[in-house]
């Protein structure tokens with residue numbers, strides 16, 4: 001469905017390459033996790049797949065054609081087949097949750113229908129069903145700015161569930177969720193993607209969940225793909241290598257002062 005060939009890419013808003021020679025093909029209906037240390041390039045990779053900005057070098061093919069050689073409006077149409085849930089979903093604070101969720105369906109709609117959807121959402125039951133699955137059964141008509149960070153993140157994910165896209169991209173979808181909720185949300189995303197035949201690419205910091213939930217794992221280190229295969233092929237050594245830079249050269253810490261025992265009288 002989508003294939004990156006030897007891609008160099010800058011982060012959104014940047015100019016220097018942070019992805020180097022990345023090869024990655026995602027087939028229809030595939031489930032894949034992207035792991036790597038902070039700054040490894042996971043978000044940039046997802047943005048590439050979402051056609052957010054052109055690569056600096058290399059090739060990108062969506063269903064065999066390069067979207068970056070098409071006109072802007074043709075590319076816009078292609079983007080309708082791709083849904084991205086960013087790490088922090090840019091939801092208008094005063095918008096109702098129903099409208100925020102259903103906005104994900106706008107790219108495939110006529111202008112008249114999109115205006116109707118924004119004014120008085122006819123697909124509200126669809127949004128409600130998505131929110132229920134994600135553990136938000138009573139938030140449909142709340143304003144976005146009344147939600148917690150974790151709730152807002154799940155509203156961002158509900159947008160994937162209601163979209164007509166064939167490629168779902170979720171950038172650290174569990175960042176604001178507790179461990180139990182994180183497991184549930186991953187299960188919901190995977191199940192819905194499988195039912196709809198959509199490919200799901202998730203960037204994750206939770207390596208254990210990536211290995212448990214995804215049949216294919218792509219590991220990035222400093223903007224390069226260092227592993228692409230089944231979770232069973234990722235050994236301890238490679239995982240340590242992936243995250244080593246985070247632990248290298250720990251800052252010099254001054255020794256903590258010795259604890260001074262309190263007089264007994266102050267402990268009562």
Ligand SMILES: Nc1ncnc2c1ncn2[C@@H]1O[C@H](COP(=O)(O)OP(=O)(O)OP(=O)(O)O)[C@@H](O)[C@H]1O
Nearest residue numbers: 011012013014015018037038039040041042043044
């Ligand atoms: N606007 C920007 N201009 C220049 N460099 C940027 C910009 N945004 C991000 N970067 C750099 O690009 C690199 C890759 O960032 P990216 O956000 O893709 O990594 P990530 O793996 O998603 O990180 P995290 O897990 O912390 O979200 C990082 O070194 C980051 O500092």
